[in-house]
Structure formats: structure tokens, C-alpha cells
Amino acid sequence: MEILLIIVSAIFVNNIVLAQFLGICPYLGVSNKLSTATGMSAAVCFVITLATAVTYLLNKYLLLPFGLEFLQTIAFILVIAALVQMVEIVLKKISPSLYQALGIFLPLITTNCAVLGVAINVVTKEFTFGLPSHMLGFGEAVLYAFATSLGYGLAMVLFAGLREHLALNDVPKAFRGVPIALITVGILAMAFMGFSGIA
Amino acid sequence: MTRKQLITKGFIKDNPTFVLILGMCPTLATTTSAINGLSMGLATLFVLVLSNMAISAIAPVVPDKVHIPVYIVVIATFVTLLQLLMQAFTPGIYATLGLFIPLIVVNCIVLGRAEAFANKNGIIDSACDGLGVGLGFTLSLTVLGIVREILGSGSVFGWKFITGDGMLAFVMAPGAFLCLGYLMVLFNKIASKNKGA
Amino acid sequence: MAVVSNFKNMVICLFTTCFICAVLLAGVYALTKAPIDRTNEKLLKESIGAVLPQGGELSEAKTLSVGGQPSEYYESTENGEVKAYAVKSTVVGFGGPLVLMVGITDDGKVYNTSVLSHSETPGLGAKCNTDEHFMAQWKGLDPASKILKVKKDQGDIDAITASTITSRAYTLAVQNAVDAVKGLMK
Numbered sequence: 282m283e284i285l286l287i288i289v290s291a292i293f294v295n296n297i298v299l300a301q302f303l304g305i306c307p308y309l310g311v312s313n314k315l316s317t318a319t320g321m322s323a324a325v326c327f328v329i330t331l332a333t334a335v336t337y338l339l340n341k342y343l344l345l346p347f348g349l350e351f352l353q354t355i356a357f358i359l360v361i362a363a364l365v366q367m368v369e370i371v372l373k374k375i376s377p378s379l380y381q382a383l384g385i386f387l388p389l390i391t392t393n394c395a396v397l398g399v400a401i402n403v404v405t406k407e408f409t410f411g412l413p414s415h416m417l418g419f420g421e422a423v424l425y426a427f428a429t430s431l432g433y434g435l436a437m438v439l440f441a442g443l444r445e446h447l448a449l450n451d452v453p454k455a456f457r458g459v460p461i462a463l464i465t466v467g468i469l470a471m472a473f474m475g476f477s478g479i480a
Numbered sequence: 481m482t483r484k485q486l487i488t489k490g491f492i493k494d495n496p497t498f499v500l501i502l503g504m505c506p507t508l509a510t511t512t513s514a515i516n517g518l519s520m521g522l523a524t525l526f527v528l529v530l531s532n533m534a535i536s537a538i539a540p541v542v543p544d545k546v547h548i549p550v551y552i553v554v555i556a557t558f559v560t561l562l563q564l565l566m567q568a569f570t571p572g573i574y575a576t577l578g579l580f581i582p583l584i585v586v587n588c589i590v591l592g593r594a595e596a597f598a599n600k601n602g603i604i605d606s607a608c609d610g611l612g613v614g615l616g617f618t619l620s621l622t623v624l625g626i627v628r629e630i631l632g633s634g635s636v637f638g639w640k641f642i643t644g645d646g647m648l649a650f651v652m653a654p655g656a657f658l659c660l661g662y663l664m665v666l667f668n669k670i671a672s673k674n675k676g677a
Numbered sequence: 678m679a680v681v682s683n684f685k686n687m688v689i690c691l692f693t694t695c696f697i698c699a700v701l702l703a704g705v706y707a708l709t710k711a712p713i714d715r716t717n718e719k720l721l722k723e724s725i726g727a728v729l730p731q732g733g734e735l736s737e738a739k740t741l742s743v744g745g746q747p748s749e750y751y752e753s754t755e756n757g758e759v760k761a762y763a764v765k766s767t768v769v770g771f772g773g774p775l776v777l778m779v780g781i782t783d784d785g786k787v788y789n790t791s792v793l794s795h796s797e798t799p800g801l802g803a804k805c806n807t808d809e810h811f812m813a814q815w816k817g818l819d820p821a822s823k824i825l826k827v828k829k830d831q832g833d834i835d836a837i838t839a840s841t842i843t844s845r846a847y848t849l850a851v852q853n854a855v856d857a858v859k860g861l862m863k
Contacts, residue, residue, distance in 0.1 A: 300653050302509035306588055309504065351564060351706045352699065354582045355556040359695075362549055391552075394505050394586040401582055409769045455672065459501050460664040467657030474654060477772070477798065512799065543682035543690055550694045557698040564705055568712035571720060633800070648800040 286410045287421060291428035293476040297395055298436040299469060300477075304395030308437060309462055311386070313448075318441035322434030324386040326427070328368065329396050332361045333426035336400040337419055357400050362391045395433060399426050440469060486608040490616025496589050497620035497660075498667040503589040506580045507621060508656040514637045517625025519573045520580060521618025525611070526562055527584050531555045532598040532610035539599035551594045556585045589617060628659050725763045728780030728789040729753050733760050741861065744768065744853035750861075761788060762861065764854040770846040772796040775805075777847065779854035783862065787818040790851060802843030811837050811844070815851065825852040 297303045304325070311321045336357050344350055369387045372380040390396060403422040407415060417425060443465055452461050481489070496502045506524070511517040534554050542550050563581055566574040574581065584590060593613055598606040629635055632650035634642035649655045680686060725735065733753030740747050743766050750764040761782045768775050773796035780788035792806045805811060814835060826832025827844050836844035 302505050302653070302656065303583075305504035305508060306502070309501070351560060351702055354560050354563070354585055355553060355695075355698065355702070358552055358556050358585050359549070362552060392586045392588055392591060394583045397586050398579055398583055401579060407774050409773055455665045455668040460661045460668065463657050463661030463664065467654045467661060470657055471649070471654040474649075474652065538694075541680060541690070543680045543686045545682035546687045546691050549691060553691075553694050553698055557702060560702050561705055564702075564709040564713070568709045568716060571716050645800055648798075651799045 288428045292432040296432045299473045303398040312441040315441045318437045321386045322437045324383040326430035329430040330427045337422045340404045483608045487612040490612040496617045503587045511625040513629040514625040517621035521621040525614030527558045528614040529610035530558045532606040535594045536598040536606035724778045743857040766850040766854040768846045768850040771802045771842045777850045781858045790815045802840040820855045
């Protein structure tokens with residue numbers, strides 16, 4: 282039950298893009314085509330889950346015991362940057378085809394605030410998920426991160442689909458590009474508001 | 481460009497929000513009211529000026545291949561500095577802005593200015609550049625905050641001019657996207673008219 | 678301009694930057710630690726002061742079980758006698774945890790309540806912190822003569838318009854605090 286709540290809450294109710302406003306820049310940037318949107322989502326999914334797992338352990342076993350919470354931001358962003366580089370190198374070696382698909386998106390992910398945002402959130406905020414509010418355990422944190430990134434993917438793919446259609450329409454000049462995209466996201470966010478309160 | 485131009489260009493010509501479309505996350509998330517938008521803008525301004533100055537000072541001795549990690553560490557340092565100061569002296573604002581203070585680290589405006597300007601210009605010029613871009617960012621966040629506060633809560637800077645509630649949707653997520661979208665349309669419209677004249 | 682990279686200068690540069698930054702932050706952290714602690718303490722004192730009668734002497738934080746969870750509470754004593762309790766009570770609201778400070782006097786009445794943190798919907802559930810009518814009904818409320826449930830659930834509490842779930846959660850938090858203090862006073 283709790284697992285289900287975490288998944289529903291992270292994907293729909295607190296959708297990372299449409300309700301929490303994280304990762305908007307790449308969201309607007311690469312959602313022009315469905316294929317790039319899917320690629321970016323997959324790369325983000327991979328990095329968010331991995332980064333959250335690593336930073337969670339780093340925070341629990343290194344920063345907290347030594348009273349170094351104030352280095353959290355620096356430590357997390359360095360871990361994420363290093364991780365992204367490593368993922369890039371490893372992928373290149375073991376799965377060139379996957380690297381071809383995700384490669385161009387990876388460098389962009391370091392500065393995707395969704396990654397740092399989720400990593401900081403899971404170690405500083407209390408969550409409920411139908412239980413009394415508590416700090417997340419390791420398993421929950423990783424599951425939450427994974428589900429959140431699925432939510433990112435969902436919002437991304439939905440939006441890319443809309444934008445592909447939008448491109449065929451005659452949009453007034455002042456609305457072209459980002460403005461009409463933002464208005465579309467606004468309407469999409471309104472639809473997602475219907476989920477609030479479920480979990 | 482003169483220093484005066486560096487400082488004023490961020491308002492209209494190179495406005496980070498409406499023209500360059502950078503730093504969208506804090507722009508949308510923290511502008512639920514005018515005062516929140518203003519505080520977020522000033523927080524970013526603080527980091528921008530200091531990190532621009534520091535980076536322009538160290539850029540000549542940083543090896544090319546590690547310059548991005550070094551810049552990120554420098555930016556993260558100033559962000560943490562800001563976090564500590566805000567926790568100590570403005571806890572209320574710190575609590576409202578929450579996650580978006582540490583996230584200034586990954587705000588593309590800050591790293592963007594470091595890469596595009598600070599690493600090839602002098603300290604004072606870089607400070608002016610940071611100030612200009614930061615002020616432009618603050619201005620657009622405050623404007624968006626004012627618009628959302630008027631529509632969403634019927635008040636300006638906390639001063640209420642209607643009884644009852646505003647249109648709640650504008651305080652919540654969809655309103656952020658819609659407001660910014662329409663403000664951009666307005667901005668484009670005015671910009672294109674000025675160009676034509 | 679930029680220095681040509683080799684392994685040695687890259688390592689040295691990264692290491693020095695990290696070292697200087699860490700030292701700088703450690704210094705600022707040490708300097709700001711006292712003001713931060715003072716601010717937090719002041720905020721806590723204010724939230725406790727708002728829910729308790731004036732004049733008592735406040736004890737250190739103690740722990741008791743509120744609604745099945747360990748939670749903090751503070752005793753306010755006058756001339757060695759406990760006159761009132763301030764209990765932190767956490768429940769699940771509409772959007773996430775809802776944390777209240779509930780002040781209860783030694784006759785079992787609720788003196789006042791205040792919201793420590795919430796993640797309710799702005800303009801709806803978030804009104805539990807600002808709605809005058811909703812907040813006023815907790816002042817001096819006697820749990821013995823009123824049913825601590827919202828009117829929709831056949832109780833005596835007026836819910837916030839369009840925010841039944843938040844109002845229910847708020848009521849439950851007060852009820853939990855009242856029950857916990859009842860256990861203390863026995």
C-alpha cells in the first residue's frame with residue numbers, strides 16, 4: 282500500500298515538473314520532438330535514481346556523523362557532476378548503442394535542477410505516504426526518486442506529443458515559441474491538479 | 481560595452497527571464513507573491529555578483545579541462561554562504577523559498593554568466609555584469625510575483641485591496657505557467673512594436 | 678588565457694578550490710551557528726508563548742507519545758506547579774505533514790493552538806493558519822463539553838470552507854494532544 286502511494290504521489294499528485302517546478306529548462310528545451318523527449322527522460326530517470334541513492338548514503342554515513350550538513354549543497358552537486366561523467370564513460374564502454382541514444386543528453390543533466398532538487402528533498406523533508414510523517418529510509422528514497430523521474434518522463438512525453446501537434450498550427454506571432462509552450466504546460470498542470478489530495 | 485550598459489542591459493534587452501529564457505524553475509516556483517519573487521531575485525543577485533567576481537579572479541589560473549567543476553564549487557560555496565546567512569537572519573523568507581535557495585547552484589543564469597562573461601573579463605566588469613543580470617532577474621520575478629499576487633490573492637506586497645479570496649489557480653502551479661506565458665506574449669508584442677517604430 | 682591542462686595542475690587546482698571553499702564555509706558556519714540556534718530557539722519560544730498563558734516558567738523539551746508517535750512537549754510551571762502544557766502534534770493533512778503546537782491548561786482546556794508547519798493548498802487548507810473564525814474556536818475550548826470533530830462528522834467544530842480534510846486533520850491533531858496531556862495529568 283505504501284509503495285503504491287509513493288508511486289502515485291510522485292508521478293501524479295506531486296509531479297516534479299507540473300507541481301514542483303523542477304527541471305523546467307530542459308523540459309522546455311528538448312520537448313520539441315517525441316523521440317528526443319523520450320531519450321532525455323530515460324537519461325534523467327537513470328541519473329536521478331542513481332544520484333539519489335549515492336547522495337542519500339553520502340549524507341547518512343559521511344555528512345551527518347561528522348556534523349557537516351552545511352557542505353550538503355557542495356557535496357551533492359559534486360557527486361552529481363562526477364556521477365554524470367562516470368555514467369557517460371561507462372556507457373560508452375559497455376553499451377555504445379545506449380550511449381548513442383542518451384549520450385547527448387547526459388552533459389545537460391548536471392545542471393538539471395530536478396536531480397539536485399530530489400536529492401536534497403529526500404534527505405531534508407518529511408514525507409507521509411499514508412503513514413505518520415517520517416524521514417525516508419533508503420529503499421523508500423530510491424523508490425521515490427525513481428517514481429519521480431517516471432513522473433518527469435510522463436510530463437515530458439505528454440508535452441512533446443502536444444508540441445508536435447502545436448507545431449503544425451498557425452500560432453499568432455507574439456505567442457510563438459516559449460509563450461505558447463508555457464500556456465500549454467499551464468493547462469496540462471491544471472489537469473494534473475485534479476490528482477491533488479489522492480495520496 | 482560601458483559599465484553602465486552592463487548594469488542596465490538586463491532590464492529589457494537581455495532580460496534573463498523574458499528574452500534569454502533562463503532560470504525558469506525559481507521564476508515559476510517562488511513567485512506566488514511579490515515579496516517572495518523579490519526575495520528570490522535578490523538571493524540570486526547576491527550569488528551572481530559574488531560568484532562572477534570570484535570566477536573572474538581565478539579564471540586565469542584554472543586549467544581548461546576542470547574549469548566547470550571548479551566554477552560549480554565556487555558557486556555552491558556562495559550559495560551555502562547565503563543559506564547560512566538567511567537561516568540566521570531571515571528565517572521566515574528562508575522557510576518560504578526553501579528548496580529553491582540551494583537550487584541556485586544549478587540555476588543556468590549563474591553558470592551561464594561565469595562561462596559567457598566572468599572568465600574573460602576583469603573583476604569590476606564581472607561584478608557589474610552580475611549586478612545587471614541579477615537586477616533584470618529580480619525585476620522580472622517581482623513583476624511576475626505582483627501579477628500573480630493581484631490575481632491570486634487580491635493584494636500587492638501583502639496589502640489587500642479586495643475582501644475574500646482571489647483566483648486561487650494563480651497562486652498554484654497552473655497560474656505560474658499561464659501568467660509567465662502571457663507576460664512573455666505581452667513582452668514580445670511591445671518589443672516588436674518598438675522595433676517597427 | 679586559460680592554462681593548458683595536465684594531470685598535475687588539474688588535481689592541484691580542484692583540490693585547492695575544494696579545500697579553500699570548505700575552510701571558508703566551515704568558518705562561516707562556525708560564525709553563524711550561534712545566531713541560527715538563537716533564531717530557531719526564538720521561533721520555538723514564540724510559538725510556545727502564543728499557545729500558553731503568560732507568566733509561567735518553561736521547562737526543557739520532554740518527550741511523550743502523541744497519537745502513537747513520540748513527540749516533544751514543554752511544561753509551564755508557576756511556583757513549582759505545572760500550570761500548562763505545550764504539545765507538538767503531527768498529523769497527516771491534505772498535502773503532507775501538518776504540525777501544530779497545542780497549549781493545554783491544567784484544567785484540561787485548550788488554551789490556544791498554532792501551526793508550526795504545513796503543506797496545505799494555498800488559499801484553501803492553508804487558511805488553517807489565517808482564518809480568524811477557524812482559529813478562534815480553539816481558544817479556551819473545553820474538550821469535555823464539545824465533540825472534537827468537524828460538523829460533517831457530527832462534531833462541534835466549524836470546518837474551513839472547502840477544506841474538510843485539512844480541518845479534520847487539524848481537529849485530530851488537537852484531539853491527540855488533549856489525549857496525550859490527559860495521560861500526563863493522571
